Amino acid sequence: NAGVTQTPKFRVLKTGQSMTLLCAQDMNHEYMYWYRQDPGMGLRLIHYSVGEGTTAKGEVPDGYNVSRLKKQNFLLGLESAAPSQTSVYFCASSRFSSGTLIPLMEQAFFGQGTRLTVV
Amino acid sequence: AQSVAQPEDQVNVAEGNPLTVKCTYSVSGNPYLFWYVQYPNRGLQFLLKYITGDNLVKGSYGFEAEFNKSQTSFHLKKPSALVSDSALYFCAVRDPPTGGFKTIFGAGTRLFVKA
Numbered sequence: 529n530a531g532v533t534q535t536p537k538f539r540v541l542k543t544g545q546s547m548t549l550l551c552a553q554d555m556n557h558e559y560m561y562w563y564r565q566d567p568g569m570g571l572r573l574i575h576y577s578v579g580e581g582t583t584a585k586g587e588v589p590d591g592y593n594v595s596r597l598k599k600q601n602f603l604l605g606l607e608s609a610a611p612s613q614t615s616v617y618f619c620a621s622s623r624f625s626s627g628t629l630i631p632l633m634e635q636a637f638f639g640q641g642t643r644l645t646v647v
Numbered sequence: 648a649q650s651v652a653q654p655e656d657q658v659n660v661a662e663g664n665p666l667t668v669k670c671t672y673s674v675s676g677n678p679y680l681f682w683y684v685q686y687p688n689r690g691l692q693f694l695l696k697y698i699t700g701d702n703l704v705k706g707s708y709g710f711e712a713e714f715n716k717s718q719t720s721f722h723l724k725k726p727s728a729l730v731s732d733s734a735l736y737f738c739a740v741r742d743p744p745t746g747g748f749k750t751i752f753g754a755g756t757r758l759f760v761k762a
Contacts, residue, residue, distance in 0.1 A: 568754050570737060570739075570752030570754050572752075633750050634693050640690050641688070641690060
């Protein structure tokens with residue numbers, strides 16, 4: 529089935545541990561995103577990528593790193609996890625407007641989310 | 648700076664009754680507005696959008712939204728709620744052309760539809 533797949537779905541980390549979240553999409557989308565979702569707050573953009581080999585910072589990038597070595601994959605890394613990074617993480621992908629390069633969020637696909645707890 | 652507010656954390660409605668989920672926004676120019684729905688253990692799904700044109704836009708699953716420029720609102724509506732509509736709803740706004748990747752999501756409103 530076409531879509532966005534995130535692994536793992538759940539994870540508990542100890543403070544200071546590292547981990548990588550994997551996002552894979554099979555729709556040949558150029559743009560990919562990582563968001564975090566916290567209670568009482570909307571989705572906040574962590575990092576995004578406009579194509580293979582390119583990444584950029586979003587609204588809340590501190591404490592995270594990303595890589596887009598292959599077009600279909602977008603990895604989110606936590607080098608030293610902190611309790612403040614307890615959240616639900618969503619990956620998304622989308623096409624973009626050929627004229628303006630603005631992402632077509634109405635056509636975005638979101639993964640099922642990864643619930644991360646840092647203790 | 649652009650922003651979006653969903654003033655209600657939760658909305659309760661009986662099945663068959665009309666529902667409204669509120670959203671107000673603040674942007675410097677003409678907004679692109681979106682509604683998304685999130686079912687349990689699922690990612691967000693796009694419902695509808697407003698970019699220009701008719702103030703009443705129709706979307707998936709019988710939902711519609713009314714754009715009101717003077718009140719800077721974009722409320723989500725449905726004439727007759729279903730139990731299966733129970734979910735978390737997000738309003739989002741982007742201010743083109745500079746908004747780019749800065750699609751701002753509201754905090755979400757949880758909708759409960761009782762049978």
